[in-house]
Amino acid sequence: MTQLTALGKSSQPAPAARRGGRRPRRAIVLNLVAVLAGLLVWTLLATVGVQGLPTPLEVAAKAGELIADGTLLGDALASLRRVLLGFLLGTLLAIPVGFLMGWYATARGLLEPYVQFFRTIPPLAIIPLAIVLMGIGEVPKVFVIFLASFLSSVVSTFQGVVDVDRTLINAARVLGASDRTIFLKVVVPASTPFILVGMRVGLGSAWGTLVAAELIAAQEGLGFRMQQAQLYYDLSTIFVGLIAIGVLGLLMDRLLLLAERRLTDWQERR
Template sequence: MIGGHLRRTALILSPWLAIVGLWYAVHYSGLINPALVPPPHAVAARFAELSSGRLPMDVLMSTRRVLTGVALGIALAVPAGFVLGWYRPVRVFVDPLVNFFRALPPIALIPLVIVHFGVDELAKTVILFYAAFFAGVIVMYEGIAQISPIYLRVARTLGANDREIFLKVVVPMTVPHMLTALRVALGVAWATLVASELIAAQRGLGALIQDAASFFQLDIIYVGIISIGFIALAMDLVLRRVARRLLVWQERMA
């Protein structure tokens, strides 16, 4: 038992230790100017320094913006995904539009967002909402469209009407897709965060990175990037654990 835990811990830590080792190797190799690649211990020292300064507030502001944008995006993506997945004519009509807007990078929309929504929190939320919605709606309607018709035929054979089929067959079978849509939307929102905080943000991890870039403070840039990555990773791990608990019935069916 202890040996199994040790092996699991080693497997989890190995890639991170490899990255740190590679990071040190690049810094000391001379292939790249060492000033352009601050060593991990320097970044860790800067992280400790910022942790007693502006970093907690930056993390809080960015997390709040991401969660707000994702919550609004998924709240609309789920019903929209149901409609697109359940009604094929609607999907055929709307699918090109969804894919067109999904392909537009949120950063390209910043000038229009500023014109229509100003430079306050609403503008940042709109950018994150846009990214989260189109990431989530694709996952939702593709998942619903792939539900095997055999489940619907069996339910209808047993006397279920359309409402019962939707509530007792379709909805439970789309829970995994809802959770996947939420995970994808969160990842896309964190990836879009820096772009959203280009809009006159005074606080936030994106603002921290941009302020550091203005003064060529590369260690702070690394702190901001690594913070975004670890927060996004932590949220994804929480969602995966929640998904395992909610989808126990699927394992029993399998």
């Protein structure tokens, strides 16, 4: 095992070669410039271009109203709860299923047809079936988000296991490592970057499915609030909902990106 550990360490880049630990200031400046430019274009379109389009100041004022009366916070917490529950359940199931498919040929043969089949069906198309089978409570909403997260993550995990360098596995076997040791010490670490990328894609799918999921007789949530605003042509509220979803999704993605950098610090980065 000492030799196996040494083998793993020898393949890791030197600390000096590690990059990307901190975002460079130039990237942050460019992000700020992009945001300011977007706000400027939005303001120009609202004032001289698209009729009925609210300005950033009008949207900010509406956001202040929704924050003051507690509506925005309540909707954000309701949507965040649904997304987190569906995303976590989907990821927790996708990782072991992906490992099984990648490590055992029998499991791959049994599970892959179902995974590939359901990947071709948009989760939104499952909504009518979910309503019939699960009612109109929280379960169908979470299930649709769970399905979107699961299908994104399971494929990435499976691909990560399949793409593990066979040289590392063969070298570990030559050194006397058991299958269990190879799986835990070689396959899992090598698959971690794929798993985390799959989680980020799954998170995006979860938020992308949220608005449609809240069509199922929801009484609160950002998607529900946007749909209600649509009935009254309240574009400012719709924009507030869109921005809230984007900000929450971005923050969660940044947390996953931070975890990715911590867990894959051994990788050489550009």
